[in-house]
Ligand code: MN
């Protein structure tokens with residue numbers, strides 16, 4: 301991470317105290333891009349979650365509008381667990397002065413589940429119920445490498461921008477293991493956090509994709525160049541291959557998101573992960589106006605408030 305922030309480290313002291321600090325403006329608009337991108341991808345993808353590409357084509361043509369519906373019968377602009385769990389994670393940080401402990405993340409997810417969200421993944425439910433019954437904020441290692449820890453990770457990337465890599469890894473894995481404990485989930489979640497950070501720091505697409513390449517080098521099953529992944533499942537390898545492929549072959553936010561959700565499968569989650577990465581990379585200004593207008597106004601406001609609150613607490617902001 302440090303390597304992608306050279307411009308911040310060489311910045312003069314006088315510049316740091318200016319309100320219209322261009323680097324802070326960059327970080328803020330791109331942090332907002334990450335949170336709004338997550339929500340937009342979730343809202344767009346939820347319409348076609350669990351559909352096949354063929355079913356999507358038959359019913360909607362090329363799905364490229366936020367319109368609600370889907371198996372959850374959402375209102376237009378409504379989001380699902382991907383976004384609202386990220387909100388819970390943001391609150392775990394913003395409601396306390398110190399870095400949250402694993403139990404604080406578990407408590408935040410428990411509170412989230414008590415509020416009766418529109419949907420809850422099976423692995424997520426198991427982890428939260430286990431915390432309720434045992435007080436344990438870390439599940440046991442499992443065979444199940446789901447994508448539920450990855451879909452919600454954006455707030456960690458924002459609040460720990462510029463932090464030492466071991467601090468980032470500790471927080472990323474603590475929040476993940478409240479519900480998911482598998483080496484592939486760990487690696488993918490940390491990769492997405494790193495991709496979000498590279499985007500928000502202004503390091504550009506090459507630095508963002510360098511993180512994806514590191515993941516594939518360590519775990520070749522995430523290889524994403526070549527064949528499209530249709531109907532990506534909740535298995536993190538399928539999910540990430542679809543997301544990374546779409547980001548790799550599309551140079552703007554809208555086309556990457558349209559590409560990935562039209563692959564169907566776990567489309568709200570592929571949309572959410574692609575959205576947080578592409579939103580971090582392109583910033584608020586890179587998000588389609590018509591999608592932002594369609595997003596639920598309460599969700600829009602929470603994305604902005606959490607993005608600002610998180611990034612302003614990050615070590616990079618305070619440099
Ligand atoms: Mn969802």
Ligand code: MN
Pocket residue numbers: 349566567568569
């Ligand atoms: Mn999903």
